[in-house]
Amino acid sequence: MQQKSSRSPWSEATHFRLAEVMPLDRPVDARLRVPGSKSFTNRAIVIAALAKGESVLSGILKSDDSYWCLDALRRLGVAVSVEEDQVRIQGVQGDWPNKEAQLFIGAAGTIARFLPGALAAGRGGRYVVDGIEQLRKRPLRPLIDALGDLGARITVQGESGGLPLIIEGTGLTGGEIRIEGHVSSQFLSGLLLASPMAAGSVQIQVENGLVQPAYVGITVQLMRQFGAHVEHDDHYRSFVVEPGGYTGQTAVLEADASTACYFLAAAALTQGTVRITNVGYSSFQPDANFIDVLERMGCQCEKTQTYLQVTGPAQLKGGFTVDMKPMSDQAITIAALAPFADAPVRVTNVAHIRHHESDRIAVICTALRKTGIQVEEQEDGFTVYPGEPHGATLDPHDDHRQAMTFALLGLKVPGIKIENPGCVSKTCPMFYEELKKLGVSVKFFE
Numbered sequence: 001m002q003q004k005s006s007r008s009p010w011s012e013a014t015h016f017r018l019a020e021v022m023p024l025d026r027p028v029d030a031r032l033r034v035p036g037s038k039s040f041t042n043r044a045i046v047i048a049a050l051a052k053g054e055s056v057l058s059g060i061l062k063s064d065d066s067y068w069c070l071d072a073l074r075r076l077g078v079a080v081s082v083e084e085d086q087v088r089i090q091g092v093q094g095d096w097p098n099k100e101a102q103l104f105i106g107a108a109g110t111i112a113r114f115l116p117g118a119l120a121a122g123r124g125g126r127y128v129v130d131g132i133e134q135l136r137k138r139p140l141r142p143l144i145d146a147l148g149d150l151g152a153r154i155t156v157q158g159e160s161g162g163l164p165l166i167i168e169g170t171g172l173t174g175g176e177i178r179i180e181g182h183v184s185s186q187f188l189s190g191l192l193l194a195s196p197m198a199a200g201s202v203q204i205q206v207e208n209g210l211v212q213p214a215y216v217g218i219t220v221q222l223m224r225q226f227g228a229h230v231e232h233d234d235h236y237r238s239f240v241v242e243p244g245g246y247t248g249q250t251a252v253l254e255a256d257a258s259t260a261c262y263f264l265a266a267a268a269l270t271q272g273t274v275r276i277t278n279v280g281y282s283s284f285q286p287d288a289n290f291i292d293v294l295e296r297m298g299c300q301c302e303k304t305q306t307y308l309q310v311t312g313p314a315q316l317k318g319g320f321t322v323d324m325k326p327m328s329d330q331a332i333t334i335a336a337l338a339p340f341a342d343a344p345v346r347v348t349n350v351a352h353i354r355h356h357e358s359d360r361i362a363v364i365c366t367a368l369r370k371t372g373i374q375v376e377e378q379e380d381g382f383t384v385y386p387g388e389p390h391g392a393t394l395d396p397h398d399d400h401r402q403a404m405t406f407a408l409l410g411l412k413v414p415g416i417k418i419e420n421p422g423c424v425s426k427t428c429p430m431f432y433e434e435l436k437k438l439g440v441s442v443k444f445f446e
């Protein structure tokens with residue numbers, strides 16, 4: 001399949017070469033609602049397609065990742081209709097109407113890990129799954145091996161041992177399966193999501209630890225909400241999933257806690273106040289706990305069931321080490337805050353983010369150095385020293401979280417320019433529009 005861009009019709013700002021974020025001359029003061037959670041959206045969409053009957057999902061995220069997920073279902077012959085932030089899906093119980101399809105999934109790690117099991121569980125059919133070059137490089141092997149142990153027939157065509165894949169709908173048997181979780185929790189989530197479609201009960205043992213376990217909690221919660229029977233121990237080391245499939249539901253999805261973090265961080269940086277009105281501290285998403293890191297840096301925080309609010313201090317505090325393994329999508333956000341702290345900040349235990357949309361550790365360290373900030377790169381993290389960053393043109397390597405992090409630096413530092421700024425549309429096409437609501441001006445260059 002020819003390589004394409006991961007931008008979808010739900011992208012914005014895609015054709016701009018550069019964006020310059022203008023520093024704020026006053027503290028931010030805003031109440032914002034953030035769009036739906038990527039993690040909830042892509043899980044619920046896949047489950048709804050596998051289910052018996054119709055599902056109506058409200059509060060979905062409309063971004064590149066969810067666009068490609070819905071596009072894949074349409075190509076499989078599933079009836080899908082989107083209106084505003086609601087999607088209606090007619091479940092096919094794994095019997096995909098189209099028995100051959102080429103599925104392009106952009107840059108979405110979730111879909112790369114959730115679709116193979118869903119397709120292998122089908123009755124007949126032969127499908128090609130491919131994404132952009134960076135997604136081809138991301139690991140898949142543990143998932144493919146585990147599905148193979150359940151009888152899946154998946155041919156790996158990618159030079160790096162991942163995408164493109166050819167998946168045949170052989171159905172899944174039950175059985176005892178081992179899977180690794182230390183590189184990505186999504187392998188386990190992908191295996192779990194497919195397991196209720198298997199002919200027998202599936203017992204799963206997780207080996208070598210598990211990164212970001214809260215995402216597995218989201219998987220289990222949604223599986224149960226759609227009628228699946230899944231049990232596990234307290235540490236997510238062993239699971240039993242009974243056969244029986246899913247039943248279509250009407251569901252309201254959580255808003256995106258990861259997106260919320262950039263706006264909370266903007267308050268932290270500018271001595272301002274931001275309240276995210278639709279993400280609470282009890283969210284299932286781990287990134288809702290990023291507010292604890294902001295608190296540790298001296299912010300005043302309100303952590304309620306229904307909203308999160310941050311007020312930035314006159315001086316951010318550093319002088320600590322933080323283990324970001326449980327919420328590693330926010331590891332690099334800290335790099336935009338730490339230069340303004342009163343002592344170094346060390347981020348540890350996130351070696352796996354080198355396998356995300358970019359080598360996140362290498363890319364953020366290069367960017368900070370380009371702004372004149374001293375940073376030490378470690379295998380599993382980085383240490384940022386306080387300093388006075390200067391303007392620079394920064395390359396996010398097509399990684400939405402790098403671009404959003406660079407934008408935060410731009411709130412404080414004149415002359416921060418972001419290359420290929422449209423890459424935010426992987427999870428937050430409206431990012432620059434939301435920044436404008438905070439009073440930030442952004443100049444785009446063709």
Ligand SMILES: O=C(O)C1=C[C@@H](OP(=O)(O)O)[C@@H](O)[C@H](O)C1
Nearest residue numbers: 039110184185186189212215329
């Ligand atoms: O299951 C999910 O929805 C996710 C799991 C995490 O990935 P890894 O477990 O691969 O780190 C996270 O980084 C990603 O943004 C979303």
Ligand SMILES: C=C(OP(=O)(O)O)C(=O)O
Nearest residue numbers: 107108109110329356401
């Ligand atoms: C790691 C991420 O995405 P994914 O793995 O879903 O592509 C992310 O959104 O930060």
